[in-house]
Amino acid sequence: MATLAFKICIMQLKTLAILTISNHQQFYILNRFDISSTIKHIYHMGYASELTVAARGHGHSLQGQSQTQGGVVINMESLQEPLMEVHPLELPYVDVSGGELWINILHETLKHGLSPKSWTDYLYLTVGGTLSNAGISGQAFLHGPQINNVYQLEVVTGKGEVVTCSEKQNTDLFYGVLGGLGQFGIITRARISLQPAPKMVKWIRVLYSEFSLFSEDQEHLISLEKSFDYIEGFVLINRTGFVNNWRSSFNPKDPVQASQFISDGKVLYCLELAIYFNPEETTAMNQKVESLLSELSFIPSTLFLSEVSYVDFLDRVHTSEIKLRAQGLWEVPHPWLNLLIPKSQISYFSQEVFGNILKDSNGPILIYPVNKSKWNRKTSFITPDEDIFYLVAILSSVVPSSTGTDGLQHRLTLNQKILDFSARANLGIKQYLPHYSNQEEWKAHFGPQWELFVQRKSAYDPLAILAPGQRIFQKAIPFL
Numbered sequence: 257m258a259t260l261a262f263k264i265c266i267m268q269l270k271t272l273a274i275l276t277i278s279n280h281q282q283f284y285i286l287n288r289f290d291i292s293s294t295i296k297h298i299y300h301m302g303y304a305s306e307l308t309v310a311a312r313g314h315g316h317s318l319q320g321q322s323q324t325q326g327g328v329v330i331n332m333e334s335l336q337e338p339l340m341e342v343h344p345l346e347l348p349y350v351d352v353s354g355g356e357l358w359i360n361i362l363h364e365t366l367k368h369g370l371s372p373k374s375w376t377d378y379l380y381l382t383v384g385g386t387l388s389n390a391g392i393s394g395q396a397f398l399h400g401p402q403i404n405n406v407y408q409l410e411v412v413t414g415k416g417e418v419v420t421c422s423e424k425q426n427t428d429l430f431y432g433v434l435g436g437l438g439q440f441g442i443i444t445r446a447r448i449s450l451q452p453a454p455k456m457v458k459w460i461r462v463l464y465s466e467f468s469l470f471s472e473d474q475e476h477l478i479s480l481e482k483s484f485d486y487i488e489g490f491v492l493i494n495r496t497g498f499v500n501n502w503r504s505s506f507n508p509k510d511p512v513q514a515s516q517f518i519s520d521g522k523v524l525y526c527l528e529l530a531i532y533f534n535p536e537e538t539t540a541m542n543q544k545v546e547s548l549l550s551e552l553s554f555i556p557s558t559l560f561l562s563e564v565s566y567v568d569f570l571d572r573v574h575t576s577e578i579k580l581r582a583q584g585l586w587e588v589p590h591p592w593l594n595l596l597i598p599k600s601q602i603s604y605f606s607q608e609v610f611g612n613i614l615k616d617s618n619g620p621i622l623i624y625p626v627n628k629s630k631w632n633r634k635t636s637f638i639t640p641d642e643d644i645f646y647l648v649a650i651l652s653s654v655v656p657s658s659t660g661t662d663g664l665q666h667r668l669t670l671n672q673k674i675l676d677f678s679a680r681a682n683l684g685i686k687q688y689l690p691h692y693s694n695q696e697e698w699k700a701h702f703g704p705q706w707e708l709f710v711q712r713k714s715a716y717d718p719l720a721i722l723a724p725g726q727r728i729f730q731k732a733i734p735f736l
């Protein structure tokens with residue numbers, strides 16, 4: 257294969273139109289030098305070229321964030337090195353390519369009895385894609401998000417330089433790239449910390465009709481020294497249909513599942529918990545579960561328990577993906593809204609949003625708190641000011657039965673209503689997986705961190721070549 261830079265060179269001379277007109281052309285790469293020489297070439301063309309570069313992981317982000325208009329889209333999953341290598345040392349880790357899927361990392365590390373500590377709910381996402389955001393799931397209250405669990409990165413900057421960075425080496429770039437929305441470099445390799453993997457998971461769901469009891473219990477559980485290994489929760493509003501439940505199958509053998517509980521027109525809150533164990537620890541694990549549950553105030557008749565393998569638990573959304581795909585309900589528009597809400601405002605938010613703005617749901621609505629004390633504050637990731645904040649993920653699907661674009665427009669209007677209400681009420685929320693249409697909104701999102709973000713852009717991607725789909729900086733318009 258001729259190198260990509262060479263191809264661009266030829267195209268630049270003869271057929272540049274191929275790159276600039278074709279919006280969705282993806283290039284396949286073998287190694288970091290293909291990426292480096294491509295970016296170097298574009299960098300050296302300066303503002304004379306409008307070309308930009310988007311790294312595309314598994315392409316699951318919204319609003320075209322992994323795309324570029326008339327530029328180069330790099331298919332990160334075609335990055336073939338480094339080969340995944342597990343190092344089962346005292347502080348075990350795995351070296352992986354930035355385009356590796358988390359599901360593959362799970363299977364490879366399990367061969368050594370190890371596993372990453374912090375996950376996302378869905379594992380068919382790339383390392384580069386989630387580390388550019390944060391990677392938040394039910395383990396984040398304990399281990400922080402995925403960006404907290406990385407020892408080292410290899411990054412190709414917006415000048416085409418290949419740089420290794422860590423807490424001790426090129427520190428500014430390391431923390432900038434983690435949660436940096438792809439703005440400072442393309443992650444080509446990551447060193448991810450591991451821990452011993454359990455074999456089994458006890459998976460628990462309990463229901464509440466009072467939000468205050470539900471959130472008090474969630475906050476209590478995340479404050480304990482010895483708690484569950486995973487804590488999430490979701491809201492059930494006029495629950496109907498499978499599309500609302502795609503997050504997990506829970507226990508297929510159990511005919512009455514918490515997520516299928518008929519809410520009877522009321523809003524219900526489901527606390528979802530998990531504890532890891534090995535078969536020989538079953539008795540001690542059951543005692544711990546019983547003791548922890550005895551401290552909670554859920555509706556007693558709504559205790560749903562299940563035991564599944566560690567892999568089945570972590571890969572739970574994929575089981576639903578297969579079913580949704582079979583029904584043509586997976587590849588549909590997903591106007592998702594993810595928010596981080598300070599603890600002091602969550603009750604007001606929930607009252608207004610689940611009580612007034614959303615009359616029904618067309619997909620899961622996740623809600624759970626995390627501790628900022630467990631998060632490294634040096635990364636680019638922006639959180640609300642308070643030490644405890646909630647992730648609220650309104651994961652709507654627009655299914656074919658919705659009337660044309662009306663279904664999509666309806667959900668987008670509801671999302672905007674939620675954002676408008678939050679702004680009017682000055683709740684101090686931050687968007688997760690943020691989307692804004694102009695730089696003023698981005699400045700407000702970053703707040704006091706904006707200056708540092710701009711300085712880093714100027715240092716590592718001065719021509720704004722990288723990740724244009726985030727719409728933070730524009731090439732050809734100097735941003736300082």
Ligand SMILES: Cc1cc2nc3c(=O)[nH]c(=O)nc-3n(C[C@H](O)[C@H](O)[C@H](O)COP(=O)(O)OP(=O)(O)OC[C@H]3O[C@@H](n4cnc5c(N)ncnc54)[C@H](O)[C@@H]3O)c2cc1C
Nearest residue numbers: 313314315316317354376377378382384385391392438443
């Ligand atoms: C079903 C489902 C469930 C999800 N659950 C969770 C969850 O529980 N928790 C959570 O935190 N998120 C969750 N997400 C969101 C997901 O983490 C983000 O959308 C993530 O960006 C997707 O990863 P990707 O590989 O598809 O990245 P893409 O969508 O391809 O890319 C995302 C952004 O990162 C940039 N990028 C991609 N690769 C690189 C790289 N190597 N270096 C630098 N920049 C790069 C892209 O340019 C783009 O700006 C979920 C998404 C889906 C579809």
